[in-house]
Amino acid sequence: MVFVLAGKMSKKGGSKLTQEEELLLQDFSRHVSVRSSALFYGSGGLAALTPIWLFWRIHHMDLSVYWLAYILVSAASAWLIAFAYKNTKFGLKHRIAQKREEGIAREINKQLQDDKKVTKKEKDERILWKKNEIADYEATTYSLFYNNLLYLFGTVVLSFVILRTANPLMNYGLSSLGSAGLVALLSTGTK
């Protein structure tokens, strides 16, 4: 569908897209707005900072000694997690949009049933806009939940089971980066 729209664009020779086309493109787009990007990096940073508590309190890695390692590893992990958010969100958005279409259409129709001035085209555009908005919202929140959970769980398992007896600094680096890398890798899967 994206290719069809792209074809239309080239035929029109630079003429503007209709609102419906823009919404459809948004539905399939990998583009992340500045606001979403800030949310992803912010949430990724927060998730990457959370395990520091465990390494400070349980592995006795003092903040005053290991602050540089904490900053570097957290920044790298945050970047990997944010990368995973974007991929997961892109993979989910279209599927969620398809699942929610019926419910959203019903709700919009219910809202506009008494308003005779609204044309069918306008109603369809509203449904499309709302569907895009809901799909974006749900894909974002689910992506944050899923990737954060996977990252934190992976870090705990790596740190307290697999690398339990390893040197604390190596344990921290491998657990955090390993888990974030795994989350990023899994997010690139097609299913």
Place this chain on the structure above:
Amino acid sequence: MGLVLWIAMCALVGLGAAQEATSGARLLASKHILNQHLVQKKDVTVQYGLHNVGDSTAYDVHLDESNFDKADFDFVTGFTQAHWDRIAPGANVTHTLILQPKEYRIFNFTAARVQYRTGEARDAQIAVGWTSSPGEGQIWEINQFNRLFAPHYADWITFLIMCVPTVGIPYFLWHTSKQRFEISRVATKKQ
């Protein structure tokens, strides 16, 4: 007849030897470290036990512990030297010393010296002996010990609370939105 006489003679020699072994005061002394793990700057309990297995009282009993140097240990409770005026036959006495290792290392717990008079008279024979020696023990560094053995319940609970903003809130937002539109779908099916 000759055989019976020979057996009777052997029995008398054995009894005499046994009487010689248990005649007078005879102390058995033990030294035990009661802790399962020895940890730097944590209390270590050393218990000494003296048991008189002889058939007369031991007098002026001295226990002298020279294994623990003030440079290596802080003394919490008890003394390195103990004295009992007398220990009756079949009686037990115990002495306890509590100290804290200053550094972590492998420490050799050697025997303590025990001295007593076998008779009440001032010029009675003086016996000198040693307690059992517990041998080498690993004194753990406190951080290393806590890392490996402490349960850290409070730290884990705090970590779970810290996970709420990154995992719990996105899940709640996604679930709320999902429920809203799933209810709409159920209503559609019913109609």
